[in-house]
Amino acid sequence: MAHFYESSIITTKDGLQCQVYGNEHPFDSILVKPKYIPTDKVQSDALQYRFISGRKMNRLNMWADKEKLKQYLNTFKIKYPQYVLKSPVHTDNRLFFSIPIDDIERIYYPRKGFSELISMPEGSLDDHLQLVHKFAKFLLQSGLRIKDLGITYSTLMGHYNPAVSDINIVVYGKENFWKLMNYLDTAQHELLRWKTKEEWVSFHKRRNRYNTFSEEDFYFLMNRKKSEGFFDGRLFVIFAAEKEEETWFKWGEEKYTPLGQVTVEGTVTDNFSSIVRPGCYDIINVTTIDGSVPGEITKVAFYSRDYCMMAYPGEKIQTCGVLERVDRKDGSSYYRVVVGYFDAYMDERREKEYIKVLL
């Protein structure tokens, strides 16, 4: 219904800091993931505490102790009912967070922040910002323009810790993102290095990745991603945000009916939209491994960035997730598997859901 760029930051009038979650949104609110939540109404020792903007905040981590996370999110829903979306296109148990327009205090725009930062004299920047500045100049050698890039999270908000904070870059436009990935595939810079096998393996041990992939397979799949690496020893992560004219679905034009959990395999025909959130792979020749599938599945959608750019056309993937029948406004329908809805983190689906390439 409305386009709003993923990875922008929204602060609410009552002090939440949220990251915009997706590029398509309902008409009167913006889908988000609450990132930092004040502790005066709801708090949990299972979540990290931070002192940000003069408040004690919890950092929401969907991989925290599951029972405590569930308790926390249930209390959140009671204390902040205005931030829990009653989606008219999903069933009641589907969890989305959204900020009604009237509750927004301020929006931090990554693109605007980037253009401000890049225009500043390097001498006026601290070490962290100088590095971001240098990295940005390197990325601009890909042929992207200043207006194609953004900075987000702590760099944009200004509460970074130079010792530990990542550099988070947003690329506007899917074509631009793929162009940058192609550039980084061969680009050389004395400060640029990619994650080693050991680093990816250490990453593999977190979340549910170890359930899904062997170390070797995980390294193979991750090593071909050029969206994460190190610049002068600092981790950088590059995200894609869809332009309004290129979103792969429009909020409100489809209705989703869950039909249970399934495991299926299929061959990827298109991964162009696998770089965004939510992202998707178009698939064909689908076979069912587990569960009941009443029709042809043509798409695998995901809300977790872990599955971005995982598979390429021609590759066979296996996925476990929620089977949905998608009814379009024009009366047509199709079936898809969805991985990583927020509510998945509150039950056994958190460990069960996955997308993997069959190597």
Added chain:
Amino acid sequence: MHFYESVLVDTIDGIQCKVYANSHPDGFVIVKPKYVPESLLNFTGLKKRFLFSKCMTRFNLFNAKEIVEENLTRLKNTFPYYFYTCPRHKNWFLVVPTDKIAKTYDTRAGLKELMKVPVTDLDSYLKATRGFIELILQSGVHIDNIGITHSTLLGNYTLGKSDIDVLVFGKDNGWKVLHFLETAQHTSLRWKTEEDWAKYYRERVVSTQYSEKEYVYNMVHKKDDGFFDGNVFSVFCVEEPGETWYDWNEEHEPLGTAKIRGTVGNAYNSIVRPGYYDLQSSEIVEGHNSVPIKRIVTWSRPFVLQAREGELVEACGLLEKVTPKIGTAYYQIVIGYFDTYITERGKKEYLKVVVE
């Protein structure tokens, strides 16, 4: 509403200001602009910072007179309402009209929130801040009377560089904390050495009217600035609504620049901004015929806590005849009005303890 000194306010124009006094003329808050978005105004000779997702200019009056004059002119041309010409002072002040304030930051609530965060979840700067707060709580001052401000509160501090800025509410509390710090022992506590003060003198145009040596002598006994765990800290004492001394209804008649000497009778109000030193005895050394000077008023933080009771001081500033609504007129010397940043008087002004 009472606006405490050293509290931050955001204006509806997107300018961040620091409140610069504890009492204010009706409808205004005395401030110093701190960060101004470059997109709003282009200044000259000022540093820039990337803050709040924007390129901001760090507005600074500690600069060459011509630069300050130019920048104030640019500010005034775009935002004339940040200037208030007070008919009772026959002088101007930087202000924010109260209806232009978008947000005020709560320093007390911020501190309480910080103290609730488990130490293990704090970075080294916030750990040091918390450690320093815990130390000054040993003075007996209640946590309700302490706040944090500036980057410590907002979280836009730079590790290893930013000061820890602490507010103490109430003058009695302020003195209690400073007296406590005079003798406090803590492994992380270190005071500015003579060399630290000399460096400060060299980096800021404090006054050309006294030497580095005199400056160091005057500053080294102050206990409102020091180091905790390697971080510079500053303690700002602010007045509660019931104890403000400044009366905006008094008539001020400027009589020109004068140099005086006198003995401090009472320094109780020298802990705040604006602050003052009551004089027991005084003489005008230069600039005006002999009149008794009741007090020396300072708007400049470097002259806060400069002298103690019984000390002989020398000061140069604006001589004023002050006529209160009730009571008899008196004379005072004022140091650090905003106009001193763009007039010759600024270079002449000082306050120092006379070292015989």
